[in-house]
Amino acid sequence: MLNIGLLGCGRIGQVHALSIARMDDVRITALADAFPEAATGIAAKTGAKIMSADEVIASPDVDAVIIATPTDTHYDLIHAAARAGKAIFCEKPVDLSADRIRDCIKIVTETGVPFMTAFNRRFDPNFATLQARIRAGEIGSVELVTILSRDPSPPPISYIERSGGIFRDMMIHDFDMARFLLGEDAVTVFAVGAALVDPAIGTAGDVDTAAVTLTTASGAICQITNSRRATYGYDQRVEVHGAGGMLRAGNVLENTVESATGAGFATAPTQHFFLERYEAAYRIELTQFMEAASKGAAISPNIHDGLAAQLMADAAAQSLETGLPVSL
Numbered sequence: 001m002l003n004i005g006l007l008g009c010g011r012i013g014q015v016h017a018l019s020i021a022r023m024d025d026v027r028i029t030a031l032a033d034a035f036p037e038a039a040t041g042i043a044a045k046t047g048a049k050i051m052s053a054d055e056v057i058a059s060p061d062v063d064a065v066i067i068a069t070p071t072d073t074h075y076d077l078i079h080a081a082a083r084a085g086k087a088i089f090c091e092k093p094v095d096l097s098a099d100r101i102r103d104c105i106k107i108v109t110e111t112g113v114p115f116m117t118a119f120n121r122r123f124d125p126n127f128a129t130l131q132a133r134i135r136a137g138e139i140g141s142v143e144l145v146t147i148l149s150r151d152p153s154p155p156p157i158s159y160i161e162r163s164g165g166i167f168r169d170m171m172i173h174d175f176d177m178a179r180f181l182l183g184e185d186a187v188t189v190f191a192v193g194a195a196l197v198d199p200a201i202g203t204a205g206d207v208d209t210a211a212v213t214l215t216t217a218s219g220a221i222c223q224i225t226n227s228r229r230a231t232y233g234y235d236q237r238v239e240v241h242g243a244g245g246m247l248r249a250g251n252v253l254e255n256t257v258e259s260a261t262g263a264g265f266a267t268a269p270t271q272h273f274f275l276e277r278y279e280a281a282y283r284i285e286l287t288q289f290m291e292a293a294s295k296g297a298a299i300s301p302n303i304h305d306g307l308a309a310q311l312m313a314d315a316a317a318q319s320l321e322t323g324l325p326v327s328l
């Protein structure tokens with residue numbers, strides 16, 4: 001039995017608690033939230049004790065922690081949990097600063113604790129299958145990767161102001177997906193962006209519409225586009241073109257019913273947003289973390305993957321500011 005301490009019982013903390021409730025040999029024993037009332041629902045369902053974050057980390061009844069608190073708290077919690085010898089599952093992004101992630105790598109390496117960076121999209125059954133088929137050689141060498149990621153509507157301005165910007169907050173998932181699909185790192189990053197959805201996002205110093213072109217050492221090219229708006233729902237697609245063919249994964253719809261009339265064909269809408277679209281991915285990533293942490297096996301994506309995506313986000317922000325490609 002693996003005992004979990006859950007730090008942060010907000011949107012994503014609740015998702016992880018639900019996933020654990022469906023797993024064997026894993027249970028939540030301790031919970032913390034800056035507002036303890038946020039933890040009461042999970043405590044009632046699991047019997048876990050509500051304590052301070054420090055107490056959760058120090059508890060002998062906790063083998064591993066899930067860090068599901070706001071990004072600016074991850075650094076201190078990672079340091080404390082690593083020093084206490086706990087396995088760490090940390091929400092993305094690890095931090096908004098590459099230097100601070102390097103500090104986290106140091107403590108995680110020194111203490112040797114298992115660590116997963118929660119890039120959940122790698123575990124989406126569609127994207128995972130597509131990636132496995134690339135690696136199995138089905139389309140030969142990868143030449144062009146296209147990743148499209150559009151949210152149904154933008155978050156509040158108060159969120160945008162603390163988010164670190166579209167590249168570090170939203171496109172960070174796509175940077176990791178690019179590395180996952182390409183099988184190699186980017187060597188150049190070129191970004192363009194604009195505030196087309198809400199001028200207030202521009203006033204807050206961010207963009208809501210962005211496109212990034214990546215190149216790799218082998219010559220492969222990847223294009224990522226993001227929008228904070230999609231009138232037709234959450235849009236998540238990838239396409240990979242290789243020397244021997246093409247693989248693509250489309251949106252997941254609310255149901256598979258299709259109608260046809262004289263006006264044309266119609267399908268159900270896409271699954272509403274990330275909590276629905278990636279429900280299976282959240283469960284699979286946590287299962288893989290638990291299995292690896294219990295067995296002491298290698299974990300992927302690890303903290304170095306967290307840094308690699310962050311460096312791409314930083315390069316994209318720099319490219320947008322300067323109008324020039326940035327070398328990594």
Ligand SMILES: NC(=O)c1ccc[n+]([C@@H]2O[C@H](COP(=O)([O-])OP(=O)(O)OC[C@H]3O[C@@H](n4cnc5c(N)ncnc54)[C@H](O)[C@@H]3O)[C@@H](O)[C@H]2O)c1
Pocket residue numbers: 007008009010011012013032033034035038053068069070071073091092093118119120274
């Ligand atoms: N992988 C994904 O798809 C995904 C999706 C959403 C959020 N996230 C990440 O998860 C993290 C949390 O995001 P969220 O949307 O769940 O936020 P949220 O605001 O809904 O929840 C965060 C919770 O943490 C609590 N909290 C704040 N400081 C704390 C502290 N020091 N100790 C204990 N609890 C504390 C808050 O009271 C809140 O209940 C962020 O890093 C975010 O980027 C990842």
